[in-house]
Amino acid sequence: MYLPGKTALAALCAIGLIVPLAPARADVRDGVDAWSKGDYRTAVAAWRPAAEGGDADAQFNLAQAYMLGRGMPADRSVATGWFHKAALQDHVAAIAKYGLVLFDAGKRSEALPWLEKAAHRGEPRAQLVLGTMLFNGDSVARDWPRAYALLVRSAAADTPHASEVQAEMDRAVPVAQRQQGLELARQYEAEARRPQMPAESARPVAVAKVRADDLPRSKTALVETPRKPAVRPPAPTVPSSQGNWRVQLGAFGDPANARRLWTQMAARFAGTSVSYVKAGTLTRVLAGPYPSSAAATHACGTVRPCVAVPR
Incomplete structure (x- = not known):
């Protein structure tokens, strides 16, 4: 940028x-x-x-x-x-x-x-x-x-x-x-x-x-x-494959609710990618990656529920 x-x-x-x-x-x-x-x-x-x-x-x-x-x-x-x-x-x-x-x-x-x-x-x-x-x-x-x-x-x-x-x-x-x-x-x-x-x-x-x-x-x-300066999108600084930690924002029985949650939280976790992972009857909402457990925990901030989980 x-x-x-x-x-x-x-x-x-x-x-x-x-x-x-x-x-x-x-x-x-x-x-x-x-x-x-x-x-x-x-x-x-x-x-x-x-x-x-x-x-x-x-x-x-x-x-x-x-x-x-x-x-x-x-x-x-x-x-x-x-x-x-x-x-x-x-x-x-x-x-x-x-x-x-x-x-x-x-x-x-x-x-x-x-x-x-x-x-x-x-x-x-x-x-x-x-x-x-x-x-x-x-x-x-x-x-x-x-x-x-x-x-x-x-x-x-x-x-x-x-x-x-x-x-x-x-x-x-x-x-x-x-x-x-x-x-x-x-x-x-x-x-x-x-x-x-x-x-x-x-x-x-x-x-x-x-x-x-x-x-x-x-x-x-x-x-x-x-005046707000004009900006040019930067080249990605961290490939999406890097980092071994993500944050779990919730788990839902209805996958539509999982996607709805991410729509509400995407701006808060800008720069990350979302994954919808099945766990039995539930769909987990995961965002990341983060380089460490501490980084993922810090990213949660005051968001609840939000927990750091390994990939």
Whole structure:
């Protein structure tokens, strides 16, 4: 599989507005209020002095306005400069956005340290793009377990398209490396003091696209949706004849019920093949192969009943 690095970002879907907490930032708050009413020129006029005075939130919001072309003509170059200024002040959303803009401009090497920093801070859009880079070996050494870990975290945050890209990786990354990725994802979550990752069987539902003129749904400054890269099916990495273990998902007296179960479970066990094995009057539903009993048991996750069985 290759996830081409053409354009990593879609058009900005909505601008996140930051509500200032300190009285000295009333100008930023006034700009937020004006923007929410569609008075973009007033918002920009409120943010500009604060941005020039070094306020990171104002710098970020002003950059968004330049990207969208609201309150002034769109100017991607100027917007990038303001994102950079805010990022240098450790503004998390600006760090991510600056890295994403550089990536979108084809400046992959320059984007990499910013995407790394944002992904480490838990920014899900940066995790999606960085994970794709690591999967492809695009301007960075290929690392499938880490790529999978980042996609798991991004998908768990309901980042649009992340679950779709993770599904593509499910079909390409060998089971053992996916397991390493899941463990790494849990480690990342623990380091960030965030809740434990859900079981592998929990797959986020795709998020509906947001129109460019939608009002913000939150008061944070997360704004754009990376576009899902086109994918090419990879050559099989593990021949179907390899592996001595499978998982048994059930046994039924009616073979139609066995096939119905697999229809419901096929997406959960993507990348495996199913076998319907007669055992007396019962039809067993087996999926695999897996390289070991531990791998098969791990693949079961929270699915019940599900047991590892030798071939």
